[in-house]
Amino acid sequence: MSAKPMTHRQIMEALSGLLLVLFVAMASSTIVSTALPTIIGALDGSQTQYTWVVTASLLTATASTPIWGKLADLFSKKLLVQISIVVFVVGSMVAGLAQTAPQLIAARAFQGLGMGGVQALVQIAIAAMIPPRERGRYNGYLGGVMAVATVGGPLLGGVIVDTAWLGWRWCFYIGVPIAIIALVVLQKTLNLAVIRRENVKVDYLGATLIAAGVSTLLIWVSFVDSSFAWLSWQTYAMVGLGLVLLALAVWVESRVAEPVVPLDIVKKRGTALAIIASLSVGMAMFGGAVFLGQYFQIGRGYSPTEAGLLTIPMMAGVLVSSTISGRLISKTGRIKPYIVAGTIVLVAGFAGLSMLDHETPLWYVGISMALVGIGVGMSMQNLVLSVQNTVSLKDIGAASSTIAFFRSLGGTIGVSVLGAVLAHRVTDNLTHELAAAGMSSSGSAASSSSLNLSVLPDAIQHLVRAAYGDATGHIFLISAAVAVVGVVAAAFMKPTDLRSTVDLGAPSLNEESKEPALAR
Template sequence: MSATTVDRVEQQGPMSHREIMEALSGLLLVLFVAMASSTIVSTALPKIIGDLEGTQTQYTWVVTATLLTATASTPIWGKLADLYSKKILVQASIVVFILGSLIAGFTQNTEQLIAARAFQGLGMGGVQALVQVAIAAMIPPRERGRYNGYLGGVMALATVGGPLLGGVIVDTDALGWRWCFFIGAPFAVIALIVLQKTLHLPVMRRDNVKIDYLGASLIAAGVSVILVWVSFVDDSFAWLSWQTAAMVGGGVLLLALATWVESRVAEPVVPLPIVRERTTTLAIIGSLAVGMAMFGGSVFLGQYFQIGRGYSPTEAGLLMIPMMAGVLVSSTVAGRLITKSGRIKPYVVAGTIILVAGFSALSFLDHDTPLWYIGTAMAVVGIGVGMSMQNLVLAVQNTVALKDIGAASSTVAFFRSLGGTIGVSVLGAVLARHVSDSMTEQLTAMGVPAGAASSGGGSLNLSSLPEAIQHVVRVAYGDATGHIFLISAAVAVVGVIAAVAMKPTKLRSTVDLAPAPAE
């Protein structure tokens, strides 16, 4: 803290359990809406792009635009939460999200949709970062475990239930794909009203605050360049190409400049002393690994059920329920045990080990694996995610003061999101390679030119292909999916190593760190 900056904390007093639950209801509602907005659209996107007469490149950019702005803005929202009113910032992010949702629903072409989704992503990034910051500001780490079950359940429901809801909306003639965007707006408005009445957080007033605009810009630019590379590598250009060298080199250079700036300003967006702290460093590594494994894996499970097994989007959503149940049950049970014992490391270690076991079991998938086996393995993955993902954030929040809770929480969330993005891209490239090789081999054996399914292999709608070709595509996708889960298991091992290396600590029972003796 600079010598010219003065902190004054306005306390409203500790919140009762009832007050916490009332505020939590609004926070969790808007978190669900924000997270589900992406998964709902994922099911409907082929229909949306078709109606707007968009191209495959535009299809990719509709996803990438949201991802870029949400991920790049996460640390900035977190830092602002340390400087200004957390409640006002939560409400501001909700308003941005609502406006983005409405604009996206009324778009008339893909260019407008890409711009609207980029704007909506700013609100999504804020909501996802600030909800956890608000929870950390009103609940002590020791007590937070009992509430983490609700948080994990909402995240699981959004991840798994979103595609199911999107499929229902698209399949309902009275609604249509525009309601994939509209449907979240009224619920976000309700959450806004609930939070205005129930969310009461301590406000830290700071004099002479200087926002690090240069550092924030460099971080956003560096992350954006790398995410653009991750999104298009092995599709628009090769891994070893001048485009890769330019993007990776440019992104690393921008982030290196950002690190230099952050080490010299009074109010850095990402405080380096916090990142260098052992628990935070290991939690970041663990979150990267868990994010890569979990997000990458869950995305392709839906594709496996639809393309590899021939189920509809609605049916695929229902088949994902075991994973959702695993997250909900394990996060609830583990959270209460953590609150009771005050110890977090054993549960994070156990969760990452269980995650490796679940992905190892899924690595044996092929096009005719029994559904009971898949459901069991998915439940194991869900249990591992529920025990590890949120608790890695909690471990960091337990080590920092309330004034830095926003930056610390959003930094871990940022790296988890970045890991998920990289995981989706890398695993997608591996899947595409295995599918292409398998289809070429099968079609050659049938005496059919390999190009016969080149246009259909990457489509979600196989009905236009001959029955024999459809079977080849389904076998190729079904058998290739196991390979990417083996990679997910290997990546999750990094999470185990990070969890084991974490320092055992007791969760504190106060919202803020105890003041130093000099104070």
């Protein structure tokens, strides 16, 4: 039995709480991304640890997303959103208390469990309220919140770090009161039908195998060529174990009654292609924010606040393109042209960023970042929408979390791989420059202390900045190559019209109610 359609006012009231939750999760990541050079410097961490502060939260968010999605198909979506917020708040508080880089990484891993729940469940709740055809215009609100979080986050993080009486720990504490407000708003506004099913089991084994397999491969990527050689017993053991675990995960998923990643959904042509495209968009969304902030601060010498301001072109691109494309999609019912165009623009943006060095004009960097933002805004939310359009309401949680899982996985792999490449490239550049200047490369400049520039002599600081600035372009060249795969996947997607009903086979909302759910 289908639920009564929600009026526009009811949808907007519920969206207020959901978007506030999403803002908390998104801002927590962007606040930290700008502050990371200062945080890791204060904790005397290394480039590898810098990468893992980001990777840890992305990895646990990725691994938990399918579980949150499956639980959303079985239990109260409202309760699950509230639980995910509580987990996020606890993780934030513990991260703020960290005394070492490993402690911070562990806290961020726990925080990621809550972030994964928030990001997946917001999409699922919106899908349960609004038909795909009309969801495009609401995706504009979604894109707007994401843009505000991603623009305001770096600025806020920079201000916190640059304010002596606050300190970097408030980058983690600042989201706690906002999360509490979100809990109160959700309690009042979010009311979704709960469909209870008997004798249902959640596939924790499959989720554990997926998380373990991905984690093993990412750990290998982080340490190969620095702690051990590419062709070594460590490589064979870690890659072999990772592949075996993932193969077992596929085997389990194909046999359990309630898989966390439903293979029947994944095997559909449209979903499979959307997943491939989402991997490249995930790399753009996470890799761009993480490494551009580091480029501006370490490679160019700007303060955290200035670095936040310099990322505005990318975030403005996300805001404008997601809003405009969402409106056009709702008007036409067509989605493929916007996804294809978005992925092409994404490649162009990454190609532009691949030319970066430590002296690149800021106007050029700004244009390239804007292109990346436009590409992400036109493709990221619309890829989720394209998958939601093909499944029934009872499977919306699993389908939404599956596409979010692979997007987050793309970001996790991107940050880990690009971080490892950056670390190796910086070490090579710095060693070469130190040798050319007649200095020894055996000191700490090329190792763990290279992110704590304040303790280095001026001459070494200049070399470190040049090494980071020149290495950054190389990792975005890799991103451009990966983004091309997204263009190909989007091009092969089947053109479809978005349905105007919440569920497959249900009557149109405009036929069912005299007051359209989306009345202006």
